[in-house]
Amino acid sequence: MKFFCIYILVGLIALNYGLNDEEEWKQYKAKFNKQYNETEDARRFQLFKTTLEENAKQNEKFLKGESTWQAGLNKFSDWTLEEKRHLSGLAVPLPSSAATFA
Numbered sequence: 001m002k003f004f005c006i007y008i009l010v011g012l013i014a015l016n017y018g019l020n021d022e023e024e025w026k027q028y029k030a031k032f033n034k035q036y037n038e039t040e041d042a043r044r045f046q047l048f049k050t051t052l053e054e055n056a057k058q059n060e061k062f063l064k065g066e067s068t069w070q071a072g073l074n075k076f077s078d079w080t081l082e083e084k085r086h087l088s089g090l091a092v093p094l095p096s097s098a099a100t101f102a
């Protein structure tokens, strides 16, 4: 029984990591309460995917010990560079506990 539970758990984790971008996008929007119309959604989804790729690269560096920090998603993950620039001066804190892809 114990092994069975572990098996299920591992399966669920694998499933979670295997989520496709669209599924992650949906969860991301739900998590950060984002609502866009169709046009805007498509645009933001592209930005979001770019962020996912950048995060993956960064986290790979982290795992290899080439970097000291991990990337995660936050409410700015679907912003354009231009929009983020307007935030200059404002640090975007990313506590390590937030470095999940949930």
Ligand SMILES: *[C@@H]1O[C@H](CO)[C@@H](O)[C@H](O)[C@H]1NC(C)=O
Pocket: 037, 038, 039, 040
């Ligand atoms: C969709 O949202 C964007 C951004 O808020 C806006 O510029 C655009 O006019 C909207 N399009 C429609 C069809 O409502």
